[in-house]
Amino acid sequence: MDVRIISLGCLSSTLPKPAYQALRQGNELSIEGISDAPQLYGMPPLQRLVFQTQHEEWSNSICKVFSHELNKFAECIKVEHLIRSGPWRVLSPEGEFLFPFDTNKELDKYDASLLENSLKPLALKIIKRKTLLVIPNDQESSQPYLESDLLNKIADELIHNLGNESPYRDIALIPLRSRSQSSTLTAGLFDAVMNALFCRTTQLNFASRLHQKEGPLLIEGATGTGKSQAASLIANTLKKDLIEINLAALSNELIESRIRGYKKGAFTGAEKDTPGFFEEADGKVLFLDELQSTALTSQTQLLDLLSAVSNRVRVGRIGGDSTRREYTVKVILATNRPAKDLLSEGVLREDLFHRIRDVVSFKNLNQLLKQDDYQELIKKLLTLYRWKSLAPLDADIPEVRTELIFPSIDPGIFSQIRQANWPGNFRQFERFSYDLYWALETQSSPEISRDLVRELIKREAERFFLPDEAPEKKPTTGPARKASVVEDVLTRNGMVISKSLPELADEKLKSRNTLKTFILRNKEYFSEHFLEDSKIHDFINSKNSRQNKNSHSRSLDQDEIKKNNT
Structure with a gap:
């Protein structure tokens, strides 16, 4: 496979050859054994890695090609300058070949063509080569990266550029199989990066810094909207371990003993001293999911423990003395329905709700x-x-x-x-x-x-026994067929009218006015999502430029008549 492989961390023997090794230098990443080109300074981490490897591939290829098929030019072309320019300076944005290097003599057409035929495909191959960023997923290899802000820098860079111009559209992340853990991969850097990417793609807004506030945080959202992932990312951002508890899996009779912990012999079945959730989560993040599943009486167990403005919790074990120990716990609660609905239905205690510092609502995918x-x-x-x-x-x-x-x-x-x-x-x-x-x-x-x-x-x-909203057959006649073609063409072109009109010429929709008139007269054949798109909405509700011109002309004529009468 014609891809470059960059390993983030250890250059494992399990990797296919050849592969580059990216190591952390401070809070940056750099390819081991490759010196930086001046134009790479200040680049984001991943872009810098790709450009470093491209520059290295270009340097090796230029040295090789000028020692063989282009050796006749070795004396008249400043090869070092050509190498420093990199493959990006050889091609224009349109893909045309450039001569970004000095020569000691003027080249004739044959020599210029020979250079172009050798260097242009070489530069194209290097620039268009795909990149596999291999990320270890075992704790031992990942830990140095998780201890810095590098993970968040990588996630921010990817999520803002995903699918955009090169090199990001040609990057893929892939986990590295660990020989010591070939059957089971523990949560490591790959999982952490993917988790950060999903949260940034969907709902979690770290710019608000709500996760840094003291006091409990409530995340409300339907099942599958990413609440657990958000809690995991918050824990990672705070550089703390996560303790995750599903309250729906606990009976109301057990909740008090699990929250507070208990001493041996405190009740029937208490065969040994057992710490509670808060004791286990001291110095960590405690995620209590499915809060709405607990009874009101069980919710009272949290009342005297939580503070809206502090992460400090004082709790004593059941069956012990009256002494309470203090723990520092960042508490994250989650419900699968809006808190206002749970409060109005009497499912969530109002006094408990007032002990929550902030509420974050997650939208569903629809x-x-x-x-x-x-x-x-x-x-x-x-x-x-x-x-x-x-x-x-x-x-x-x-x-x-x-x-x-x-x-x-x-x-x-x-x-x-x-x-x-x-x-x-x-x-x-x-x-x-x-x-x-x-x-x-x-x-x-x-x-x-x-x-x-x-x-x-x-x-x-x-x-799910749901109506299939993706139509299996498109209409073949009448305005319904024409509307289907119009919607497909506009959607494919990002709702850009000027880009779509040439493709709609066969439908006799050659101008903006005829297209707008057709859409307005046949709204019932277009999907609701299409008509609600902001670009389409603005287009069909805009005034006709010819009407504006005629109206303006009539206004000038009337002014002229009034002037003459006067």
């Missing part, structure tokens, strides 16, 4: 897909689930098909996914994505096509 940037969200989710679904990289595995790691996407799938129903939220979409990539490996074309997505959405609908 709500997020109604936003204008839904295509960007779908792209990011499909990319992240692709990375997550990849098997750990190993030198013993057969050659990987890079087209399956970097599949092409039919733009028509975005409206299909948007119109589908996702009651399981991100958990359901994760399973859908895994099935999508599993099916992709069995078909001849490495493209995420409309037919494939339509079939999988149909299965999801049947699984």
